[in-house]
Amino acid sequence: MLTSLPLDGLISTQTTAFSPVPSIIGGLIGYILLVLALWPVFRKAGKPGWGALIPIYNAYLLVKIAGYHGALVILYFIPIVNIVVAIIVAFGVGRAFGKGGAFSFFLLWLLAIIGYFIIGYGSSQYVGPGGRREGIAGAPAVA
Secondary structure (H helix, E strand, O other), rough: OOOOOOOHHOOOOOOOOOOHHHOOOOOOOHHHHHEEEEHHHHHOOOOOOOHOOHHHHHHHHHHHHOOOHHHHHHHHOOOOOHHHHHHHHHHHHHHOOOHHHHHHHHHHHHHHHHHHHHHHHOOOOOHHHHHHHOOOOOOOOOO
16 A cells, blocks of 8 residues: 655745844954954054055055066956966965965965064065065165
8 A cells, every 4th residue: 555655744834034133243253254364464564554454455465565566456356267367466476475385375365364464463574566676776666
């Protein structure tokens, strides 16, 4: 004898409400941490610290610290290309503060907030845009 299965257990007629509150709180915490990490980085590089507060402007400042033209920020809006650009900028920022490639890749791109905290609050010294020393005798001036 075949018994029928109750469909009530298989088909859910209730919907669960998604609460955006945890996402908003997490986003705000991440934003505050990023601002706290970037502010001293910008100050060390001679840029305005408050620039960390403005989302696209802080990317522009990082590109300038990395030693690239500010228009490079536009490439952040192109999917896949933005990943490559972020890696290139991370290496430039690392060079600007005298850091090597492994530090730049892992702590300025992959775990960016941690890397910027280390650069900003650590003993790293700003060398120049993209690691090029400016105004030092014997070093070529960069226009």
